[in-house]
Amino acid sequence: DTGVSQDPRHKITKRGQNVTFRCDPISEHNRLYWYRQTLGQGPEFLTYFQNEAQLEKSRLLSDRFSAERPKGSFSTLEIQRTEQGDSAMYLCASSRPGGARANVLTFGAGSRLTVL
Amino acid sequence: QKEVEQNSGPLSVPEGAIASLNCTYSDRGSQSFFWYRQYSGKSPELIMSIYSNGDKEDGRFTAQLNKASQYVSLLIRDSQPSDSATYLCAVNAAGTALIFGKGTTLSVSS
Numbered sequence: 299d300t301g302v303s304q305d306p307r308h309k310i311t312k313r314g315q316n317v318t319f320r321c322d323p324i325s326e327h328n329r330l331y332w333y334r335q336t337l338g339q340g341p342e343f344l345t346y347f348q349n350e351a352q353l354e355k356s357r358l359l360s361d362r363f364s365a366e367r368p369k370g371s372f373s374t375l376e377i378q379r380t381e382q383g384d385s386a387m388y389l390c391a392s393s394r395p396g397g398a399r400a401n402v403l404t405f406g407a408g409s410r411l412t413v414l
Numbered sequence: 415q416k417e418v419e420q421n422s423g424p425l426s427v428p429e430g431a432i433a434s435l436n437c438t439y440s441d442r443g444s445q446s447f448f449w450y451r452q453y454s455g456k457s458p459e460l461i462m463s464i465y466s467n468g469d470k471e472d473g474r475f476t477a478q479l480n481k482a483s484q485y486v487s488l489l490i491r492d493s494q495p496s497d498s499a500t501y502l503c504a505v506n507a508a509g510t511a512l513i514f515g516k517g518t519t520l521s522v523s524s
Contacts (some may be wrong), residue, residue, distance in 0.1 A: 331511060331512070333514075338422070338516070339516050339517075340418075340420075340502050340504075340514035340515050340516045340517050341458065341502070341514045342514075343511045343512070343513060343514075346511045353509075354510065354511050389457060389458075401446040401448070401463075401506055401512060402448070402460060402463060403458075403460070403512060404460075405457035405458050405459070406457065407456075407457055408457055
């Protein structure tokens with residue numbers, strides 16, 4: 299169990315550029331979640347997958363955001379045409395299948411995005 | 415919209431005292447309740463989960479749930495300076511993603 303891995307840990311980009319983050323969950327976890335967190339706020343839900351299926355997406359999520367989990371293993375989160383308001387920590391989490399454990403999230407270290 | 419409310423603090427307690435952290439939630443269908451701890455610059459880590467009304471104890475931590483009042487709390491006994499962190503309350507209903515509160519910052523002074 300190597301934990302949840304996220305890459306890159308820090309990304310600095312100019313407004314208008316596209317960025318992509320990758321998340322590798324714990325191997326036996328079938329659920330994968332993306333959250334965004336800004337300073338002084340709790341994690342804000344973006345989307346989650348069960349295996350390769352995207353089951354829920356926040357209504358607050360702009361069309362510029364897209365997430366994939368093509369083979370039910372790693373996931374990518376892409377932000378197109380970045381804006382300064384996208385600057386945040388992007389957290390990935392995963393959880394085990396089934397029952398109450400499906401709701402126990404293990405977080406990665408996060409990918410910090412700075413949009414200049 | 416589902417909401418989870420917490421007092422942002424800071425909550426300051428002396429070492430050895432009991433820290434009491436509170437959380438209310440809006441969705442009556444909520445079934446799972448969690449407390450996560452987040453140190454500055456780190457990711458959230460789970461410290462307690464509770465699923466039924468009443469108290470659940472784990473070491474110095476006690477989670478309390480009252481579904482009728484839509485209220486969940488966390489008590490930390492014998493608070494230590496190492497407990498200084500932000501405590502996040504998180505709630506979800508079956509089949510939905512976990513929704514977090516803004517967190518309460520706890521400061522334990524030695």
